[in-house]
Amino acid sequence: MSETTVRKPYMRKMSKTCWFMTHARFKSYMLHEVSALFVGIYMCVLIGGLFRLAQGPEAWANWMSTMTSWPMLILSLIMFAFFIVHTVSWFQAVPQAMRIQQGEHFVPGKLIIGAHYVALGVVSLFILILAGVA
Amino acid sequence: MARSAKAVPWFLFAAGGTITAFVLPVMLFVTNIGPALGLFHDAMSYETLSSFLSWWIVKLALLGIIVLGLWHSAHRLRSCAHDFGIRADAGVAVVLYGLATIGTLATIVVLLSI
Numbered sequence: 089m090s091e092t093t094v095r096k097p098y099m100r101k102m103s104k105t106c107w108f109m110t111h112a113r114f115k116s117y118m119l120h121e122v123s124a125l126f127v128g129i130y131m132c133v134l135i136g137g138l139f140r141l142a143q144g145p146e147a148w149a150n151w152m153s154t155m156t157s158w159p160m161l162i163l164s165l166i167m168f169a170f171f172i173v174h175t176v177s178w179f180q181a182v183p184q185a186m187r188i189q190q191g192e193h194f195v196p197g198k199l200i201i202g203a204h205y206v207a208l209g210v211v212s213l214f215i216l217i218l219a220g221v222a
Numbered sequence: 223m224a225r226s227a228k229a230v231p232w233f234l235f236a237a238g239g240t241i242t243a244f245v246l247p248v249m250l251f252v253t254n255i256g257p258a259l260g261l262f263h264d265a266m267s268y269e270t271l272s273s274f275l276s277w278w279i280v281k282l283a284l285l286g287i288i289v290l291g292l293w294h295s296a297h298r299l300r301s302c303a304h305d306f307g308i309r310a311d312a313g314v315a316v317v318l319y320g321l322a323t324i325g326t327l328a329t330i331v332v333l334l335s336i
Contacts, residue, residue: 103307104306104307105306105307108305118305121298121301121302121305122302123298124294124295124297124298124299124302125295125299125302127238127242127246127291127294127295127298128291128292128295128296128299130246130250130291131288131291131292131295131325132325133253133254134253134284134287134288135288135325135328135329135332137253138284138329138332138333138336139328139332141268141271141272141275141336142332142335142336144268145268148268148271149268152257152266155253155254155257155258156254156257156258157258160254160258161254161255161258161259164250164254164255164258165255167250167254168247168250168251168255171242171246171247171250172247174239174242174243174246175243175244175246175247178239178240178243179243185236207244208243208244211244211245211248212247212248215245215248215249215252216248216252218265219252219256219262219265219266220262220264220265
């Protein structure tokens with residue numbers, strides 16, 4: 089008895105470009121991955137600013153008026169939101185990457201994450217004081 | 223254990239991710255959001271910034287933040303490209319790491335010129 093069977097394996101349909109929209113976990117993964125785009129943009133903004141600063145007071149004044157324009161403020165607020173996403177997700181992952189052993193036990197992840205937020209507060213306060221707040 | 227060149231971008235990615243997580247929100251607030259709302263007028267003035275940047279330690283800190291931020295971004299965007307269905311990884315890597323290299327050189331040049 090010869091029976092020819094054509095295998096027809098089930099192939100789950102999955103979009104190559106929007107697959108992450110199917111699950112909340114994937115969405116949050118993509119959200120923090122995409123933050124890298126805004127990190128890159130801000131680094132370019134900083135480099136551009138340094139070039140303008142090097143060109144003298146007039147160039148710098150022009151740069152700052154661009155930086156304080158409405159479109160730039162909107163972009164900055166979007167970047168700020170993504171930086172917060174980056175910071176929170178990065179700190180969340182630290183206990184998985186850095187296991188600290190103390191005696192027979194590991195330091196609880198919450199403590200490590202908490203320490204990072206304290207350090208974030210100290211660094212932020214330091215930079216704000218440098219910039220003339222308080 | 224097999225030697226791998228992956229350790230280099232990975233280190234830059236991790237170091238950059240850590241430093242950006244700590245400093246970028248507050249830095250962006252001081253350099254962009256605050257000034258747009260009328261804050262940090264003196265701190266962001268030409269005189270203050272050029273004297274601030276005359277310190278080598280400040281230049282070095284900025285260099286560290288910008289360069290590590292660039293390489294962190296490049297490395298993560300490389301895996302992002304894969305996630306968005308772009309499978310030409312070698313080309314993506316050349317473009318992104320190339321941009322990070324250009325950015326690194328530009329930062330060094332401009333910091334030396336201030």
